[in-house]
Amino acid sequence: SQQGEEDPQALSIQEGENATMNCSYKTSINNLQWYRQNSGRGLVHLILIRSNEREKHSGRLRVTLDTSKKSSSLLITASRAADTASYFCAFMDSNYQLIWGAGTKLIIKP
Amino acid sequence: EPEVTQTPSHQVTQMGQEVILRCVPISNHLYFYWYRQILGQKVEFLVSFYNNEISEKSEIFDDQFSVERPDGSNFTLKIRSTKLEDSAMYFCASNWPGLYEQYFGPGTRLTVT
Numbered sequence: 001s002q003q004g005e006e007d008p009q010a011l012s013i014q015e016g017e018n019a020t021m022n023c024s025y026k027t028s029i030n031n032l033q034w035y036r037q038n039s040g041r042g043l044v045h046l047i048l049i050r051s052n053e054r055e056k057h058s059g060r061l062r063v064t065l066d067t068s069k070k071s072s073s074l075l076i077t078a079s080r081a082a083d084t085a086s087y088f089c090a091f092m093d094s095n096y097q098l099i100w101g102a103g104t105k106l107i108i109k110p
Numbered sequence: 111e112p113e114v115t116q117t118p119s120h121q122v123t124q125m126g127q128e129v130i131l132r133c134v135p136i137s138n139h140l141y142f143y144w145y146r147q148i149l150g151q152k153v154e155f156l157v158s159f160y161n162n163e164i165s166e167k168s169e170i171f172d173d174q175f176s177v178e179r180p181d182g183s184n185f186t187l188k189i190r191s192t193k194l195e196d197s198a199m200y201f202c203a204s205n206w207p208g209l210y211e212q213y214f215g216p217g218t219r220l221t222v223t
Contacts, residue, residue: 031210042114042201042216043153088153092210097166098143100153 004089004101012107019076021104023089024069030092032065032072037086037103046074046087079108112136114215116202122221123192131187131218133202142185143203143212144177146170153201159185192222 004025013019023032031050035043049056049065049072056063062075072091076083089101115134123129135142144156157167159177176188185204189196199219203212 033211035214043203043214045211045213048211090153095166096210097155097158097168098145098212099155102152 004091004099006089006101006104008104009102010105010107012109013079015079015081015108015110017079019079019083019106019108021074021087021089021106022071023073023091023101024071025091025099026070027091027093027099029067030094030096032063032089032091033098034061034063034072034074035088035090037088039085043088076106079106081108081110084108114202114204114213116200116215116218118218119216120219120221122223125194125222126191129189129192129220131189131200131202131220133185133187133215134183135185135202135204136213137183139204139206139213141165141205141207142177142179144187145201145203145214146198147201147217148198156187189220192220194222196220197222 004023006023029051031048033048034046036046037043047058047061047063049063060077065072084107086103086105088103090098117132142159145153147153155168157171157177158165174190178186199217201217202215205212
């Protein structure tokens with residue numbers, strides 16, 4: 001299967017703590033992207049990391065990519081209640097299709 | 111800020127009926143996509159569309175599905191004879207060639223009874 005895998009499935013932390021989510025994939029990729037989805041809403045693009053990059057930052061977001069392990073992580077620092085959402089990784093394969101992980105449900109407790 | 115829009119937000123239909131889900135991608139985007147997400151499950155790629163033809167499609171996108179760009183703004187997904195298992199959120203997305211970030215609409219929740 002080309003599907004991505006994410007862990008944990010759910011993560012509940014206190015406001016102010018850091019949240020780390022992981023994603024693994026099985027095939028070669030062009031890039032890997034992270035999206036956010038608020039409950040019952042659309043998907044919002046957060047950050048993209050290309051296959052030749054190892055780390056990328058955007059505000060409180062930090063993404064790493066290890067192509068040797070076929071894995072990526074998303075770190076949200078200094079979490080806020082508004083970060084509560086589901087986070088999905090999606091990797092772009094050689095056919096430029098986005099293959100999605102199962103998502104991590106993040107709950108930030110105030 | 112430009113955004114992808116989708117209508118309707120919720121569609122209820124009976125099994126065997128045809129449905130058309132509508133999307134207005136961001137103007138000047140040239141690649142268009144449909145995805146679906148069954149409740150609580152992964153987002154699944156259905157089809158991509160470029161230059162007025164399908165460029166890629168998944169195994170899910172069988173003969174019951176079709177896409178069309180009838181004019182310069184709309185992008186539609188038709189399901190000819192809906193099944194119970196077609197119940198899902200359907201997302202439309204678009205992007206500009208060479209930029210891999212996709213912009214998603216809010217989705218249409220399809221309920222087949």
